Amino acid sequence: MSTAPYTASRPAPGTPAAAIRIAGLRVRHRRTVALDSVDLDFGTGVHGLLGPNGAGKTSLIRVLATVAEPAGGRVEILGHDIGDHRRRGEVRRHLGYLPQDFGYYPGFTVREFVAYVAWLKEMPADRVPAAVERAVARVGLADRIDAKVRGLSGGMVRRVGIAQAVVNDPQVLLLDEPTAGLDPEQRVEFRELLRELGASSTVVVSTHLVEDVAAACTEVTLVDAGRVAYRGTPASLAALGESAGGPGDHPIERGYTAALRAHRAPDERTEPTARTEPTARTDRPSASGGTTR
Amino acid sequence: MTRGPLLYARSRTLPRTVLVLGATTVLAVLGARNLNAYLDPSRQVPVVALAPLFAAAVIGTSLHSASDELDRTAVRPWWRRRLVHLTALTGCAAVLLAATVYGHPSPFGPAAMVRNTLGCAGLGAGAAALLGARLSWLPVFGYVSAVYVGSANARDRLVPVWAWPVQPAGQHTAWVTAAVLLAAGAALYVVRGARPEGRHA
Numbered sequence: 001m002s003t004a005p006y007t008a009s010r011p012a013p014g015t016p017a018a019a020i021r022i023a024g025l026r027v028r029h030r031r032t033v034a035l036d037s038v039d040l041d042f043g044t045g046v047h048g049l050l051g052p053n054g055a056g057k058t059s060l061i062r063v064l065a066t067v068a069e070p071a072g073g074r075v076e077i078l079g080h081d082i083g084d085h086r087r088r089g090e091v092r093r094h095l096g097y098l099p100q101d102f103g104y105y106p107g108f109t110v111r112e113f114v115a116y117v118a119w120l121k122e123m124p125a126d127r128v129p130a131a132v133e134r135a136v137a138r139v140g141l142a143d144r145i146d147a148k149v150r151g152l153s154g155g156m157v158r159r160v161g162i163a164q165a166v167v168n169d170p171q172v173l174l175l176d177e178p179t180a181g182l183d184p185e186q187r188v189e190f191r192e193l194l195r196e197l198g199a200s201s202t203v204v205v206s207t208h209l210v211e212d213v214a215a216a217c218t219e220v221t222l223v224d225a226g227r228v229a230y231r232g233t234p235a236s237l238a239a240l241g242e243s244a245g246g247p248g249d250h251p252i253e254r255g256y257t258a259a260l261r262a263h264r265a266p267d268e269r270t271e272p273t274a275r276t277e278p279t280a281r282t283d284r285p286s287a288s289g290g291t292t293r
Numbered sequence: 294m295t296r297g298p299l300l301y302a303r304s305r306t307l308p309r310t311v312l313v314l315g316a317t318t319v320l321a322v323l324g325a326r327n328l329n330a331y332l333d334p335s336r337q338v339p340v341v342a343l344a345p346l347f348a349a350a351v352i353g354t355s356l357h358s359a360s361d362e363l364d365r366t367a368v369r370p371w372w373r374r375r376l377v378h379l380t381a382l383t384g385c386a387a388v389l390l391a392a393t394v395y396g397h398p399s400p401f402g403p404a405a406m407v408r409n410t411l412g413c414a415g416l417g418a419g420a421a422a423l424l425g426a427r428l429s430w431l432p433v434f435g436y437v438s439a440v441y442v443g444s445a446n447a448r449d450r451l452v453p454v455w456a457w458p459v460q461p462a463g464q465h466t467a468w469v470t471a472a473v474l475l476a477a478g479a480a481l482y483v484v485r486g487a488r489p490e491g492r493h494a
Contacts, residue, residue: 067365089368097366103359105304112300116360119297120367128297164363 017079018043019172019202020064025073027059027226034059036226038073046198048217048234049206050256055223057206058100061176064204065097077172093121096170098161098178106150110136110160113149117164135167136160138193140186154181162190166197173203179212191216210252214238220252222259229263305378310355314386317347321393330399334461337394337401339441342458344393345409346437348386353417353429355382356482361489375483383414383475400461409458412471413437419478426487 018041027035035056049057062068066082080087104113114132136145139159158181179187194216197203213234220237222230241254248254321344328336358364387410391403413433421429437458444456453466460467
């Protein structure tokens with residue numbers, strides 16, 4: 001098989017040092033291991049983070065956003081080790097983060113909420129009003145800027161979340177399921193925004209929607225059970241799907257299931273997964289090398 | 294208005310909190326009226342024990358943040374804002390409540406009121422750090438109620454230590470307990486912040 005499932009730190013030809021460098025990352029969530037010995041680099045562009053529920057995508061994004069503490073390993077963002085508390089402020093200034101569910105004070109309008117986040121990021125006060133309007137316009141909510149956030153629909157609240165994440169023009173943007181709750185048209189517009197942001201900054205997007213990956217991502221990382229199961233481009237993942245014949249209705253979906261199976265192959269006997277279709281269980285693709293250590 | 298500190302104040306419902314502290318003060322004034330405390334100073338005990346309890350409940354719940362996950366990405370460390378938030382409200386409550394019993398030269402006068410406000414606020418802040426801000430009133434309420442009911446007939450040597458809210462102002466041990474509670478609770482809150490109450494709790 002031509003596509004290597006996962007290579008630790010791919011040299012990025014001709015690009016400057018990666019904005020995010022992760023080495024030996026280990027994260028615990030409550031009593032379980034959410035991520036184990038993860039090595040990843042992310043440079044400029046849009047990086048799709050795929051994987052089943054509970055695979056560790058949110059844990060990874062939360063560590064990168066400096067809101068969760070890793071149990072081990074080293075994470076470097078924009079050249080700063082985020083384990084060093086004194087350097088975190090500098091990292092956070094250039095970070096945008098959309099949590100899976102972000103809370104907001106119910107009395108805030110869109111403008112006030114986004115301005116509050118701008119204040120958290122220590123943006124100069126004189127630049128905040130213009131930056132807030134620009135961020136809100138970028139997500140297409142300019143006409144609702146003075147509406148209360150709690151009165152907006154779910155999709156609009158999601159867009160408010162995206163607006164707060166980009167208000168400081170972050171160099172590193174972390175989006176945890178940004179397209180959940182968006183209608184198809186909004187998703188198309190959002191992908192356009194993603195491509196625009198990815199041209200100059202490092203964007204990490206976790207998603208369940210393969211269309212998002214196919215349309216907007218320059219690179220795909222597949223996480224399963226706390227480990228990196230696959231790394232490549234959307235095209236290489238689609239090619240894997242075609243050659244390995246995983247089930248799915250979209251080339252990337254087929255690549256997704258094929259890569260997951262290849263990754264799980266070593267321990268398939270011990271835990272048969274319920275989500276595998278019965279018809280496809282026998283003709284498992286010959287694994288092109290798992291990623292067990 | 295999009296100025297940062299103002300937005301912070303609104304997001305923590307500080308205007309409402311100050312209003313409710315004011316209402317607590319009015320209640321305390323009404324409660325302290327016509328007690329004829331000069332006949333028996335201990336008639337003021339209910340006001341001196343319960344008004345700080347209400348104030349601490351109000352302060353504790355104001356420590357709640359709706360946007361905890363995003364707050365954690367703030368560039369500036371939070372401890373300074375937390376310290377200002379807690380000391381400003383506690384100081385405000387102590388002054389307001391002490392004024393309600395001002396002019397009653399009694400062992401259960403302004404000094405006891407200040408002691409109880411500080412002790413209860415510390416308890417509330419500590420509870421916010423350990424349990425979450427929205428439930429922080431519960432330990433304060435439970436503790437002070439238990440003391441109020443349980444200390445009436447208690448006679449052991451440790452009574453001033455645990456029944457500090459119902460001790461006369463001259464009882465030094467009660468001041469020590471209140472001070473320890475304030476220091477420990479405030480330190481816990483200032484360092485750790487209110488316990489997150491969302492899904493990542």
